[in-house]
Amino acid sequence: MRIGQLLGSGRDADVYELDEAWVLRRYRDGMDASRELPVMSYLSASGYPVPRLGPQSPSAGPGDLVLQRLHGPTMLESLMSGATGAEEGAGLLTGLLAELHSVPARLSPDPEDRVLHLDLHPDNVVLTTDGPVVIDWSNTEEGPPALDRAMSALILAQVAVDPAHPAADGARDLVTALVPRLAADDGIPASHLADAAARRTLNPTMSPAETALIGDAAALVTALSGR
Numbered sequence: 111m112r113i114g115q116l117l118g119s120g121r122d123a124d125v126y127e128l129d130e131a132w133v134l135r136r137y138r139d140g141m142d143a144s145r146e147l148p149v150m151s152y153l154s155a156s157g158y159p160v161p162r163l164g165p166q167s168p169s170a171g172p173g174d175l176v177l178q179r180l181h182g183p184t185m186l187e188s189l190m191s192g193a194t195g196a197e198e199g200a201g202l203l204t205g206l207l208a209e210l211h212s213v214p215a216r217l218s219p220d221p222e223d224r225v226l227h228l229d230l231h232p233d234n235v236v237l238t239t240d241g242p243v244v245i246d247w248s249n250t251e252e253g254p255p256a257l258d259r260a261m262s263a264l265i266l267a268q269v270a271v272d273p274a275h276p277a278a279d280g281a282r283d284l285v286t287a288l289v290p291r292l293a294a295d296d297g298i299p300a301s302h303l304a305d306a307a308a309r310r311t312l313n314p315t316m317s318p319a320e321t322a323l324i325g326d327a328a329a330l331v332t333a334l335s336g337r
Contacts, residue, residue, distance in 0.1 A: 120233075120246065121315040123173075130179065132164040137173030137248075146175065146247045149216065149225060156213045159206075159243045180243055185232035189280055196280070199232060200287035202242055203262060206230060207292070210244075211255035218252040226251050226258040228309075231265045232284070256299055259292045260306040260331070267327035268310070268320065289334035298335055303328055 113134055114127035122141070126134045137143060150160045164176030185202065188194040194202075207230060215223040227234075228249040236243045266288065269281035292298055307328045311321055 122248070123246075127179070128164075128176065132176050133179045135175045135177055136171070139173070141248070142172045143175045143248070144172065146250065149247055149250050152216045153210075153213060153225060158210060158213060159241060160247070161243060161245060177245075180236040180238055180245070182236050182238040185235040185237055185242065186277075188237055189232055189284065190277065194237075196283035196287045199284050200291055202235065203230065203232070203288055204291040206235065206242060206244055207255070207259055207262060211258065215252040222254065223252045224255050224258075226253050226255070226261075228258060228261050229265070230258065230262045254302065256296065256302040257305055260298045260302040261309070263289050263292060263298060263331045263334075264303065264306045264310060264324070264327050267330045268323050271323050271326040271330055272320075285330070286334060289331055290336075293335045298331060300332070303331055 112128070114129075116124055117127050117133060118125045122139060123135055123137045126136065128134055135143070147163060147166075150163060153160050154162065161180060162178035164178065166174075166176055183191070183193070185194060185199060189196070189199050207227075210227060210230075211224045213225055214221075215225060227244065227247065228251060229246060230244060234244060234246045236245060263285060266281050266285040269275050269277055270285050272278050275281070289298070307324050310316070310324050313321075
């Protein structure tokens with residue numbers, strides 16, 4: 111397939127047009143994307159909304175994935191435009207996390223472990239006409255669902271406590287609506303929030319200014335959890 115125009119860029123990957131059905135997702139640092147393939151295939155077979163996997167070319171690099179081309183705004187774009195409100199967005203995120211955590215772990219022998227996304231936030235949800243689809247499985251692991259809930263809440267809280275961020279007010283509305291919902295779903299234990307904060311601190315794609323906000327973000331999640 112011929113690689114076409116650049117469709118979008120994230121912190122560590124770019125998405126290129128292949129044709130009307132498929133896109134190429136390419137990591138800029140050459141990170142191996144092959145670990146995502148069995149996870150996405152497993153989730154798709156379990157009925158979870160992930161992009162379909164396309165024909166993987168033998169000539170593709172280790173950082174390349176051919177994926178279904180999704181049509182529709184991201185949840186972030188929909189929130190920013192006002193088409194989706196904070197309560198609706200919180201309901202969507204809560205539902206996507208709960209649905210994901212209903213799928214048994216693929217590899218772990220621990221019956222309590224589940225597949226985790228560990229980066230499930232509005233910019234990683236595409237609102238298609240067939241429903242929301244969760245993208246970017248580069249951080250996926252297996253483990254306790256509470257860690258996934260903590261990570262999603264913390265990511266949003268980081269934006270909410272950043273006075274320079276243009277989406278700070280909207281993020282605060284969203285995380286304020288989200289955390290009580292997550293707290294009702296077995297909660298966000300302090301130990302898992304601390305684990306999420308430690309992982310965020312080690313994230314190489316964040317700037318020092320973003321990293322400096324993690325403590326305030328964790329405090330906001332704790333306050334909203336009612337602890």
